[in-house]
Amino acid sequence: MGYRLPFVTTIATFLLLIAGALVVGFDAGLACSDWPLCNGHIIPPMEGKIIIEYTHRMLSTGVGFLMLANLYLAWRKRKESPIVLKLVVLSFVMLLFVAVLGGINVLKKLPPGFTAMDTSFAILLFSTFVVLTGVTLANVRKKQNEFREDRQVRSMFKPALIVAIAIYADYVLGAFIKHSDAGQVWVNGKTSLLNNIISTPAIATTLMYIHVLATLLIVFSSLWLFFYARLRKVLKGQAIAMLILLALQPVTGFVTIVTGLAVVTNVIHMAIAALMMALAAFIATEAKLGANLLHTNDKKSSAVSSKEQSIVNLG
Incomplete structure (x- = not known):
């Protein structure tokens, strides 16, 4: 498995962290009153704080698809590098946990402490993909005799x-x-x-x-x-x-x-x-x-x- 897809996923996860910070900063966490839909719509009217919250949700979905792609490739190359598969599986579990916490935050109207937990696991998810990028980059260096x-x-x-x-x-x-x-x-x-x-x-x-x-x-x-x-x-x-x-x-x-x-x-x-x-x-x-x-x-x-x-x- 190459390092480019993990690297792209790392960047996407960083952008997701930025989007999450904007949601908090503009107090847009409840702009979508339900989850996983947004005010009863798959694609809600793009206006006001809904734009910020919905963009955050779309980024989350995009990161999810990227992680599925990582999981597929890591599974195909599992014999070459078992540690890569373990890191990808760990990241996917954390993504699911972050998604569940996000849903709880919306459905329970931002209970104290849960948003901080969401952010804490999100940064762990980001760090895991940084490590994954390093490991896959090392594997590529070894194949090219540059390690x-x-x-x-x-x-x-x-x-x-x-x-x-x-x-x-x-x-x-x-x-x-x-x-x-x-x-x-x-x-x-x-x-x-x-x-x-x-x-x-x-x-x-x-x-x-x-x-x-x-x-x-x-x-x-x-x-x-x-x-x-x-x-x-x-x-x-x-x-x-x-x-x-x-x-x-x-x-x-x-x-x-x-x-x-x-x-x-x-x-x-x-x-x-x-x-x-x-x-x-x-x-x-x-x-x-x-x-x-x-x-x-x-x-x-x-x-x-x-x-x-x-x-x-x-x-």
Whole structure:
């Protein structure tokens, strides 16, 4: 199985995350009052918030078909790479779970906590396809004799995994704060938005401070990853990209707070967090496989490597 279809599916899933953030930002989650239909229609009148919610649903359907295509190809090539099939099956199960949570959100009129759960599984689904793209890309590199294992790359697995876990935990917490209106309570003092989960302003304030602490954990772990990459002289480009995203994240977060949680800056803030999660997952995948998948060895290097291996075998 090639890497192009998983890569396209990864991009589509990222766009689905953006669409979901727009649905929340414009409060369009109940624009379609039923599910799986939209206000009793397969194709409802395209007006107002219905456009945002219906676009999100169509993207979800498109991602579903892409995942079915991945499942079909992974099943056909299951003997070549069983891990690919396992990852595709896992992603498909998560997609079904996200769809069910989305249906519950609509039918139960956005119960507190369920939208955050939906978002949390969606980012896991996105990350799974990032890993799948890395694994299938590695398989293609191996077939083309462009895959070279490196112990230094393997040593990056632990710091990369810690960064990924920290980003995911912060993402989930941020989603919970956003979808429970804790951010609005803390920033704008809108106590009218209190609910049975965020019952007092003190709880909202506590969650925001925990969110800040989690962000600091991401900062320290990302710096550790960067200096570790420089020390080992591997994956330096990916580590630098992580620092760039890390620098942009607090800026967008600050602008979001200053502008009263404006929709555009909030969506950008979420998108950067998702990209950081994807990059951390990809680096962890590279480290687990032991190769820099963004660097291809030329034919000359491959020939030299094969010659050296032959000499070792003869010896």
